[in-house]
Amino acid sequence: MRATLTTLILATTAGLALAACSAAPAPRSATSTLATESTSSSASSASSAGSASSAATAKPKPTLKPSPTASRTPAPTSAPRTTPTALPSSSSRAVIVPAGRTIVLNPGHNGGNAANAAAINRQVPAGFGEYKACDTTGTETNAGYSEHAFNWDVSLRVKAILQARGVRVLMTRSSDGGVGPCVDERARIGNQAGVAAVISIHADGAPSAGHGFHVCEDSRQPNGPAIAAQSHALTVAMHDALLRSSGLTTSTYLGNNGYYPRSDLAGLNLATVPATFLEIGNMRNASDAAEQTSPDGRQRIANAVATGILSWLGQG
Ligand SMILES: [Zn+2]
Numbered sequence: 001m002r003a004t005l006t007t008l009i010l011a012t013t014a015g016l017a018l019a020a021c022s023a024a025p026a027p028r029s030a031t032s033t034l035a036t037e038s039t040s041s042s043a044s045s046a047s048s049a050g051s052a053s054s055a056a057t058a059k060p061k062p063t064l065k066p067s068p069t070a071s072r073t074p075a076p077t078s079a080p081r082t083t084p085t086a087l088p089s090s091s092s093r094a095v096i097v098p099a100g101r102t103i104v105l106n107p108g109h110n111g112g113n114a115a116n117a118a119a120i121n122r123q124v125p126a127g128f129g130e131y132k133a134c135d136t137t138g139t140e141t142n143a144g145y146s147e148h149a150f151n152w153d154v155s156l157r158v159k160a161i162l163q164a165r166g167v168r169v170l171m172t173r174s175s176d177g178g179v180g181p182c183v184d185e186r187a188r189i190g191n192q193a194g195v196a197a198v199i200s201i202h203a204d205g206a207p208s209a210g211h212g213f214h215v216c217e218d219s220r221q222p223n224g225p226a227i228a229a230q231s232h233a234l235t236v237a238m239h240d241a242l243l244r245s246s247g248l249t250t251s252t253y254l255g256n257n258g259y260y261p262r263s264d265l266a267g268l269n270l271a272t273v274p275a276t277f278l279e280i281g282n283m284r285n286a287s288d289a290a291e292q293t294s295p296d297g298r299q300r301i302a303n304a305v306a307t308g309i310l311s312w313l314g315q316g
Contacts, residue, residue, distance in 0.1 A: 101166065101196060101313060101315075102168040102169075102170065102194050102196055103162060103167055103168070103169050103195070103196060103197055103198075104171070104189060104192075104197070104199070105155045105172070105198075105199055105201060106155075106171075106172040106189075106190065106198055106199065106201065106267060107148070107151035107152045107154070107155040108138060108147065108151045108200060108202040109136060109147060109148035109202075110135065110148055110176065110178050110179055110180055110181075111148050111176045113137045113138075113148070113179055113180070114137045116179045119134065119179055119180065120134050120136065120137070120179065120180065121133050121134065124182045124183060124184045124185075124266075126183065126184070126264075126266035126269055126270070127187075127222055127266055127268075127269025128220065128269055132183070132266055134183065135180045135181070135182055135183060139203065139204065139205025140205070140283060141289040141292065141293060142208075142284060142289065145283070145289070145292065145293050147202065147283060149176055150203050150283070150292050150298070151201045151203065152175075152176040153176075154201055154298050154301055154302050155201050157298060157299055157301075157302030157306075158199075158302045158306045158309070161303065162306055162309060162310070165306075165310060165315060166315075167310070167313065167315075170189065172186040183267055187271055188270075190267070190271055190273060190275065191270070191272045191273060195273050196273070197230075197273060197275065197276075197309070198267070198274070198275040199234075199238070199278065199305070199309060200265075200267050200275070200276070200278065201278055201280065202280065203280050203281050203288075204254075204279040204281065204282045205283050205284050206254065206282045206285075208284045209253070210251065210253025210254070210282055211249065211251075211253070211281065211282050211288045212248055212250050212251040212253075212258065212288070213246065213248045213250065213251060213258060213278065213279060213280045214250065214251040214254055214259065214279050215235050215238050215239045215242070215258060215259060215277070215278055215279070216235075216260050216262045216265060216276070216277040216279065217231050217259075217261055217262075217276055217277075218231065218261070218263065218265065218271075218275070219262060219263045220263050222268065222270070223271065223272050227272070227273065227274055230274035231268075231274045233274075233312060234275075234276045235259070235276040237311045237312040238305065238308040238309070239259065241305065241311060242258070242278070242280065242301075242304045242305070242308065243258065244304065244307075245300065245307065246300055246301045247291050247300045247301065248280065248281050248288060248301070251282075253282070260279075265277055280292070280301055280305075
């Protein structure tokens with residue numbers, strides 16, 4: 001009888017030890033791979049360059065302040081990375097992010113949109129009391145490379161560059177295989193406390209003779225002149241960076257020298273933070289499509305987009 005009892009105790013203890021062991025330590029290593037390299041210089045240089053293009057108004061001063069959000073992503077106890085929600089980006093946890101250095105990337109459309117017309121076509125608020133479709137399918141190259149895939153791929157590349165520079169990046173969608181989210185939901189993600197700016201990433205589908213990129217800011221100043229001035233500075237920074245190194249020219253078919261202000265983009269109309277919208281080339285044009293379809297081309301484009309964002313943040 002005594003022997004039996006001892007065995008029982010041993011068995012129980014062993015079981016507990018096993019359980020404790022397998023529960024905790026494993027997930028930890030998954031998050032330790034992040035780039036921590038260069039968070040140092042960014043904070044101190046942030047104050048100088050941000051206002052380069054338009055005097056005092058351009059500086060992306062965090063208007064909404066409590067930014068303790070930055071360094072602690074809500075300690076997700078759940079599995080990292082595979083969560084279906086877009087927020088928050090779990091992979092930025094290891095980087096110490098200076099206040100006001102959270103960027104939202106908004107990759108246009110989504111891979112599941114085309115097969116879900118009912119969900120995508122429902123009307124949602126688009127700002128200024130207007131309504132428009134939840135989302136759209138986007139365009140594609142003549143060879144069938146889709147805009148949603150391009151937007152997603154470029155956004156991931158931009159995200160990697162920014163994170164390596166100590167910028168926290170949130171995405172409005174978590175994969176290229178989902179539906180939506182709707183444009184008003186995307187705007188809500190961008191309007192969270194602590195977000196410095198929102199950059200929407202798209203490519204155009206125009207007649208094939210035209211080529212080049214254009215950048216859009218809201219022509220109606222939805223959140224007043226101060227935010228509009230910051231959006232303008234952001235738009236100029238993106239324009240200049242794309243012109244310098246994306247491999248694309250400014251649009252030959254739309255706007256003025258690559259600028260095309262709009263009043264019908266819900267993402268801009270609903271934004272309460274500085275926001276800009278990029279149409280990075282015409283997918284129906286052969287030379288733009290060649291750049292968009294090639295991984296090297298997309299890396300060039302992503303480098304340019306990241307450079308524009310960093311320049312606006314004052315980290316360029
Ligand atoms: Zn688009």
